[in-house]
Amino acid sequence: MFPSNVNFAETFTAKASELKVIRAAVKEFLQSASIAEDEISDIILATDEACQNIIRHAYKESDDGTIDINVQVSNNEIVVILFDYAEPVDPNCCEPKQCNTLSPGGLGNLFINKVMDSTGYQCPPLGVGNKLVMKKMITKE
Amino acid sequence: MAYSIASKDNKIFVHLNGEIDLERSPEARKVLLECLENTQHLVVDLAEVDYIDSSGVASLVEALQTSRKKNIEFALTNLSDPAMKVLKLARLDKVFKII
Numbered sequence: 001m002f003p004s005n006v007n008f009a010e011t012f013t014a015k016a017s018e019l020k021v022i023r024a025a026v027k028e029f030l031q032s033a034s035i036a037e038d039e040i041s042d043i044i045l046a047t048d049e050a051c052q053n054i055i056r057h058a059y060k061e062s063d064d065g066t067i068d069i070n071v072q073v074s075n076n077e078i079v080v081i082l083f084d085y086a087e088p089v090d091p092n093c094c095e096p097k098q099c100n101t102l103s104p105g106g107l108g109n110l111f112i113n114k115v116m117d118s119t120g121y122q123c124p125p126l127g128v129g130n131k132l133v134m135k136k137m138i139t140k141e
Numbered sequence: 142m143a144y145s146i147a148s149k150d151n152k153i154f155v156h157l158n159g160e161i162d163l164e165r166s167p168e169a170r171k172v173l174l175e176c177l178e179n180t181q182h183l184v185v186d187l188a189e190v191d192y193i194d195s196s197g198v199a200s201l202v203e204a205l206q207t208s209r210k211k212n213i214e215f216a217l218t219n220l221s222d223p224a225m226k227v228l229k230l231a232r233l234d235k236v237f238k239i240i
Contacts, residue, residue: 016162016163016164019162019164020160020162041223041226044192045194052195056163107195107231108196110195110231111194111195111227114230115230
């Protein structure tokens with residue numbers, strides 16, 4: 001049984017070596033919220049891929065940016081919100097590749113779109129950076 | 142990520158272990174491409190891969206592309222659940238030779 005509403009909010013350094021820390025923190029939170037393991041692995045994959053996009057495309061691997069990660073669990077949905085403070089990115093810059101094609105690029109957004117029910121950019125509250133919102137419906141055990 | 146390399150029956154076996162993410166995938170890519178310089182048959186064992194993301198899969202795709210250009214046999218084996226999951230998401234389980 002899920003708690004009615006639980007929330008995770010932490011800020012991480014935007015660099016590749018931080019991704020394992022992010023995955024571990026999000027996993028620990030989702031396990032504490034009694035989310036099913038399959039759904040946890042989906043959320044972790046989507047969060048990891050979205051953070052990679054921020055590191056590579058928003059901050060251009062500069063190592064001095066931050067990512068605010070907010071995960072909200074309600075009775076029927078998990079919402080992952082990522083904030084960065086880089087220059088606004090073109091939401092169409094990272095189109096997912098087609099399945100079953102042999103090219104290394106575009107896989108990250110393909111994975112996000114496959115494991116999440118919706119994903120989209122919203123206006124960041126401070127008017128700077130980027131705000132990505134990803135949602136996934138969950139079922140009660 | 143850690144890795145080990147073994148050789149048997151004119152094949153090179155690369156065992157990748159742990160998490161292959163944006164931080165570690167360059168090492169996986171380097172190991173695979175170096176092995177493709179020294180064999181006509183490369184098998185990549187993914188049994189102990191706990192996590193692999195798009196950058197890790199991209200390393201496998203690049204190795205497969207290189208093997209095709211050089212006419213080298215390239216296969217994946219013993220895929221862990223996380224590895225099989227992401228390959229299936231991209232439908233690359235139908236592209237790679239899996240033994």
